Amino acid sequence: MNLVLMPRALLGLAILFFAISSSANAGSSPQLTSIMPRGVQRGLQHQLTFSGARLDDALEIFLFDTGVTVSKIEAIDANNIKVTIDVAADCRLGEHIAQVRTKSGISEYRSFFVGAMPGVEEVEPNTGFDQPQRIELNRTISGLVQNEDIDWFVVTAKKGQRLSAEIEAIRLATMFDAFVGIVDAKRFELSVSDDSPLLRQDSLASITVPEDGDYYVYVRESSYGGNDACRYRLHVGTFPRPTVAYPAGGPPGQELDIKFLGDPAGEIARKLSVDNTGKFRPGVFIEDDQGVSPSPIAFRNFPHPNLLETEPNDDMAAIASSTALPIAFNGIIDKPGDRDFFKFSSKKDEVWDFEVYSRRIGSGLDPVLIIYNGKSEVIANNDDSRGPDAYLRFQATVEGDYFLGVHDHLKRGQADFVYRIEVDHPAPTLAMEIPRNVQYSQERQTIAVPRGNRFAALISATRENFGGEIILSENSLPAGMRVVSKPMPANLTVMPVVFEADEAAELTGKLVDFTARNADPATNIVGHFRNLADFVLGEPNNSLYYSGTIDRVATAVIDKVPFKIDVVPPTAPLVRNGTIQIKITVTREPGFDAPINIQFPFRSPGVGTTGSITIPQGQTEGYYPLNADGGAQLGKWPFYVIGSAEFNGPAWVSSQLAELEVAQPFVTFEITRTACDQGQPAQLYCKLNHAVPFDGEAKAELLGMPAEVTSEAKTFTKDTTELVFAMATTAKSPPGNHKTIFAQITVTQNGQASIGNAGGTEFQINTPIVKVEMPAQPVAAVAEPPKPAEPTAKPLSRLEQLRQSKTANKSPQ
Numbered sequence: 001m002n003l004v005l006m007p008r009a010l011l012g013l014a015i016l017f018f019a020i021s022s023s024a025n026a027g028s029s030p031q032l033t034s035i036m037p038r039g040v041q042r043g044l045q046h047q048l049t050f051s052g053a054r055l056d057d058a059l060e061i062f063l064f065d066t067g068v069t070v071s072k073i074e075a076i077d078a079n080n081i082k083v084t085i086d087v088a089a090d091c092r093l094g095e096h097i098a099q100v101r102t103k104s105g106i107s108e109y110r111s112f113f114v115g116a117m118p119g120v121e122e123v124e125p126n127t128g129f130d131q132p133q134r135i136e137l138n139r140t141i142s143g144l145v146q147n148e149d150i151d152w153f154v155v156t157a158k159k160g161q162r163l164s165a166e167i168e169a170i171r172l173a174t175m176f177d178a179f180v181g182i183v184d185a186k187r188f189e190l191s192v193s194d195d196s197p198l199l200r201q202d203s204l205a206s207i208t209v210p211e212d213g214d215y216y217v218y219v220r221e222s223s224y225g226g227n228d229a230c231r232y233r234l235h236v237g238t239f240p241r242p243t244v245a246y247p248a249g250g251p252p253g254q255e256l257d258i259k260f261l262g263d264p265a266g267e268i269a270r271k272l273s274v275d276n277t278g279k280f281r282p283g284v285f286i287e288d289d290q291g292v293s294p295s296p297i298a299f300r301n302f303p304h305p306n307l308l309e310t311e312p313n314d315d316m317a318a319i320a321s322s323t324a325l326p327i328a329f330n331g332i333i334d335k336p337g338d339r340d341f342f343k344f345s346s347k348k349d350e351v352w353d354f355e356v357y358s359r360r361i362g363s364g365l366d367p368v369l370i371i372y373n374g375k376s377e378v379i380a381n382n383d384d385s386r387g388p389d390a391y392l393r394f395q396a397t398v399e400g401d402y403f404l405g406v407h408d409h410l411k412r413g414q415a416d417f418v419y420r421i422e423v424d425h426p427a428p429t430l431a432m433e434i435p436r437n438v439q440y441s442q443e444r445q446t447i448a449v450p451r452g453n454r455f456a457a458l459i460s461a462t463r464e465n466f467g468g469e470i471i472l473s474e475n476s477l478p479a480g481m482r483v484v485s486k487p488m489p490a491n492l493t494v495m496p497v498v499f500e501a502d503e504a505a506e507l508t509g510k511l512v513d514f515t516a517r518n519a520d521p522a523t524n525i526v527g528h529f530r531n532l533a534d535f536v537l538g539e540p541n542n543s544l545y546y547s548g549t550i551d552r553v554a555t556a557v558i559d560k561v562p563f564k565i566d567v568v569p570p571t572a573p574l575v576r577n578g579t580i581q582i583k584i585t586v587t588r589e590p591g592f593d594a595p596i597n598i599q600f601p602f603r604s605p606g607v608g609t610t611g612s613i614t615i616p617q618g619q620t621e622g623y624y625p626l627n628a629d630g631g632a633q634l635g636k637w638p639f640y641v642i643g644s645a646e647f648n649g650p651a652w653v654s655s656q657l658a659e660l661e662v663a664q665p666f667v668t669f670e671i672t673r674t675a676c677d678q679g680q681p682a683q684l685y686c687k688l689n690h691a692v693p694f695d696g697e698a699k700a701e702l703l704g705m706p707a708e709v710t711s712e713a714k715t716f717t718k719d720t721t722e723l724v725f726a727m728a729t730t731a732k733s734p735p736g737n738h739k740t741i742f743a744q745i746t747v748t749q750n751g752q753a754s755i756g757n758a759g760g761t762e763f764q765i766n767t768p769i770v771k772v773e774m775p776a777q778p779v780a781a782v783a784e785p786p787k788p789a790e791p792t793a794k795p796l797s798r799l800e801q802l803r804q805s806k807t808a809n810k811s812p813q
Helices: 011-023 798-809
Strands: 031-036 039-041 045-053 058-063 068-077 080-087 094-102 105-115 119-121 139-144 150-157 162-168 178-183 189-194 204-208 213-221 231-237 244-246 255-261 268-273 306-308 327-332 339-346 351-357 367-372 378-383 391-395 400-408 418-424 429-433 447-450 454-464 470-472 481-485 494-501 509-512 516-518 526-529 531-538 543-550 553-558 563-567 578-588 596-599 607-609 613-615 621-628 635-639 642-646 650-654 658-663 667-671 674-677 681-690 698-703 709-711 714-716 722-729 736-749 752-766
Touching: 031 094, 039 045, 039 080, 039 119, 039 139, 045 094, 045 105, 058 068, 058 509, 094 543, 094 553, 105 231, 105 447, 105 531, 105 543, 105 553, 150 231, 162 178, 162 213, 178 204, 189 204, 213 231, 244 418, 327 339, 351 367, 367 391, 378 391, 400 418, 429 516, 447 454, 447 494, 447 650, 454 470, 470 494, 494 635, 563 596, 563 642, 563 650, 578 613, 613 621, 667 736, 674 681, 674 722, 681 752, 698 722, 714 722
Parallel strands: 031 105, 039 105, 119 139, 306 327, 429 526, 447 553, 454 650, 667 752, 674 752
Antiparallel strands: 031 045, 045 080, 058 094, 068 080, 094 105, 139 231, 150 213, 162 204, 162 231, 178 189, 178 213, 244 255, 255 268, 327 418, 339 400, 351 391, 351 418, 367 378, 367 400, 429 454, 454 494, 470 516, 481 494, 509 553, 516 526, 531 543, 563 578, 578 621, 578 752, 596 613, 596 642, 607 621, 635 658, 642 650, 667 681, 681 722, 698 714, 698 736, 709 722, 736 752
């Protein structure tokens, strides 16, 4: 584990610090945006400029690794300080993380780089092959690429020499995707690189010099862009530049024979004692009589032995011996179409984690992992669970032999396509961090506690392969600072933690290995602190290209701020389906009346609230509303509020750690449905089901009623079993079935009101039925029906006509 590195203040330095702090305005957290120059040479003294905001009262530079010491801090102006550092001759190469501790807070962390070679500044014009900047071998050039700019450098090299060019570009925390090339005097490209598995978006090129003469190294942005932020550090020299180790790990404390592959001069063999100190930034720098590689080769610490592939192993049938687990399988997919197989044995129901490392150790392989049973049938496979790397958890269904296969996703192969498959039983792990408070920001991810005040943070725990409560360990904090916390329940991943500082505490700081443990001491599960910051974001959608990671939390006692906040501990519970108001009080120093923004960061399961409230200018009280849903987890929960106000920038303090009880409702109502006509009265009958006794009288009222409907509130006690609400409607009350009506009850306990929803019902409003009276109608005279017409005579036949004629001519007798 790395040691905390802090500058030792001599008397003169202490006087300087006093002069800086006494002249600065007391205020708020500092900001650190950049460190310039971006890199230094080891073995020398250097001056760095730290730039940002509110830095002029700087007291200390936190460094997360050994090898660099701070000898002087000088204020340039309010936003810039000059820091003198001494870099040891054996200082670890590569990136170093730094933070500034001031009288008023702790800055974000940023990085600078330590190299092995002397530095050279780029000199324009060097934008063409015919006007390169001549440099000596084994130099580090600090340069800048503008839009469509190409920077050319020329070196003289001898036949057989190694010529390597490696760039730090995106690693300098700027969105600069660099392209590097080496060409000869005839402009033939000998090696070019845009991204690399070892350095990701950064590039490296390396050759064996074919003949004596001049060789040209150029740098550009990969798409010919560039701007004032595209800074780089280009290492050009004869240093070794392998790309991957084989095997890429081993058991701690053992000496292993390691081959480093990818160097143009060929394989580099070394005996390596595997580090067993648990370094946070493991890696191997390869050194020979021609120099040392600027960036490390990744190397894994794993407690179980290595098994290296033995060719031929591209056919399961050809593998005779079986390997017992746990173990680390190692191999190289060295030609296109290559597939490697291993045989292993397992007992029935044993569970194993297969973790593949290839891209994460600098290899270009995109591994696909497959597990077969003894009949060569696929029973498990994975591709890309760990970015391009693979992972799977496997449980043996029968006791016996199984096969493990690995190949490249696109069936590629290359001499440095190394892989490492670590196989072990799932092990419990615990990791702690302070989660993001603001997206893409490190805001409030440090612990800066004003004298005589408090500061709080949510501490997050990531459990793997175990459960149970988490308890903070006894962490060594700065003198005068203490921590107040409660155990984290098994079903949660965050806990609220409050830090307090004595009124008379010195303005001191410390990098703390903030740890926590499983509540069951028999498990011996301990988690350490890790935090990640976004250094470079880009397209698409603010994707993370480069980040900085630390293994300790920066803590400090800082100068006083002119306000303090407290919560009045709630004396009544927050009930399910209920609300409560948390009272916040502010103690202000005379003359300080700025508005204070208050946030409520920790909410137990099922509890909700607003994002923030503001206590207005000059006021000393505010109320924070909380609500609980019907399934809110019952229990007594710790909480705090955190507040900020403008005091030469944002100043933050927290309340004490208080306790909130989430409980069952005191009483619930069974409410009958009712109905009435518009303009008519109605009654709602309620049966009371008491769950928790309460003192005194409670109030019940109906809410959610439609327009033009009213009802009077009722009071009741713990002995009341029934309530009747009289409801009044008007002719304008909207008709229909109204389902929004509910009974809200207010129970006051120890002077605090707890409000809850006791139950709901339906209310039908009908449109009245109107009786229609028909008016009397006069009786009309009834007309005689027309007589039927006489039937029309039929025409007589000729015979009948004659008869009638004869009869008519007879005389009467």
